[in-house]
Amino acid sequence: MIYDLIIIGGGPAGITAGIYGARQKLNTLLITKNFGGQVARKAVAIENYPGFEKISGMELIKRFEKHLRKQKIDIERDEVIKLRKINNRFLILTESKNKFEARAVIIASGADPRPLEVPGEKEFIGRGLSYCCVCNGPLFQDKIVAVIGGGNAGFETAIFLSKIVKKIYILEYGPEVKADVENQERVKKTGKVEIITNAQIKKIQGDQFVNSLIYEDRKTKKEVVLAVEGIFVEIGFQPSTSFAKDLVNFNEKDEIIVDFETFQTKTPGLFAAGDVNVGKFKQIVTATGEGAKVSLAAYDYLEKLKIKNEKSN
Numbered sequence: 001m002i003y004d005l006i007i008i009g010g011g012p013a014g015i016t017a018g019i020y021g022a023r024q025k026l027n028t029l030l031i032t033k034n035f036g037g038q039v040a041r042k043a044v045a046i047e048n049y050p051g052f053e054k055i056s057g058m059e060l061i062k063r064f065e066k067h068l069r070k071q072k073i074d075i076e077r078d079e080v081i082k083l084r085k086i087n088n089r090f091l092i093l094t095e096s097k098n099k100f101e102a103r104a105v106i107i108a109s110g111a112d113p114r115p116l117e118v119p120g121e122k123e124f125i126g127r128g129l130s131y132c133c134v135c136n137g138p139l140f141q142d143k144i145v146a147v148i149g150g151g152n153a154g155f156e157t158a159i160f161l162s163k164i165v166k167k168i169y170i171l172e173y174g175p176e177v178k179a180d181v182e183n184q185e186r187v188k189k190t191g192k193v194e195i196i197t198n199a200q201i202k203k204i205q206g207d208q209f210v211n212s213l214i215y216e217d218r219k220t221k222k223e224v225v226l227a228v229e230g231i232f233v234e235i236g237f238q239p240s241t242s243f244a245k246d247l248v249n250f251n252e253k254d255e256i257i258v259d260f261e262t263f264q265t266k267t268p269g270l271f272a273a274g275d276v277n278v279g280k281f282k283q284i285v286t287a288t289g290e291g292a293k294v295s296l297a298a299y300d301y302l303e304k305l306k307i308k309n310e311k312s313n
């Protein structure tokens, strides 16, 4: 069977595109690794999504998913690993070795946490090292943990963890933290956080679970062993686009270049919306807005394709 539309991603952009696609009576499939994307990882409440003065990321995404599931749409929990276009049809291959076909595809795969890329990191994922405090934080009751990254994400992670753990080190690569003043004040109030600047992470260590990390003090050039039982990595995000690399152009940040009128990539029928594209402002409300626009643009594309095919028959 060939779908009219396949959407890759179950974050705000993909979910909205799914709702719009289904309501336009497109035969639609949404494939996603998980629901929520970056919103589900959010450590403190969301206060800038219209209609909700204050709502947790998990709660907002639950509502999004419930709304999506009310539509006539197929949903697959899987990871897209390859996307190709052959004779006007897109072919998708997933991690579970499933194959799907569609006339149009929307990439709404957002961004994944940026890894540290140091020895021990991969080895200890799920054994003390995490990229999501909302998902794993509760496992670290009364423990000493480190948060890598002194931006807003790192500080918000520390605020979230302060209700659970005994002590938190925030390690920042630069000479100063980058979190805004409000987050710095909130972290100070917890009384549980020690900030270490000029710290370059060198290694994650442990036996069954993480028991320490090694960082280099970039000022003194000395290596320091820090005893911690948990590590939360918050050093930013990178676009999740590797499966599409033959069909799209990227900018220097690996974001997909689109035409902002139609959200189409360089390949006709292939669209990209939300954090995955070159758009400058990356928010939930901009992702949902793009999710709506991209679905309407895909509908236009499919209508034109239908007329073209009818004429040629």
Ligand SMILES: Cc1cc2nc3c(=O)[nH]c(=O)nc-3n(C[C@H](O)[C@H](O)[C@H](O)COP(=O)(O)OP(=O)(O)OC[C@H]3O[C@@H](n4cnc5c(N)ncnc54)[C@H](O)[C@@H]3O)c2cc1C
Pocket: 008, 009, 010, 011, 012, 013, 014, 031, 032, 033, 034, 035, 036, 037, 038, 039, 041, 042, 043, 045, 046, 047, 048, 049, 078, 079, 080, 081, 108, 109, 110, 111, 112, 153, 237, 240, 243, 273, 274, 275, 276, 282, 283, 284, 285, 287
């Ligand atoms: C710490 C933090 C705090 C934030 N706070 C706010 C805030 O307060 N307010 C606000 O408006 N915005 C906030 N943002 C930004 C907001 O979360 C993002 O702009 C928004 O989530 C982008 O939505 P998206 O759908 O484009 O991508 P994402 O949310 O990244 O979703 C991408 C989806 O695609 C799926 N996916 C990825 N690759 C594949 C693949 N190969 N196959 C199948 N599925 C795949 C993922 O599983 C995920 O479901 C915050 C972001 C972070 C990181």
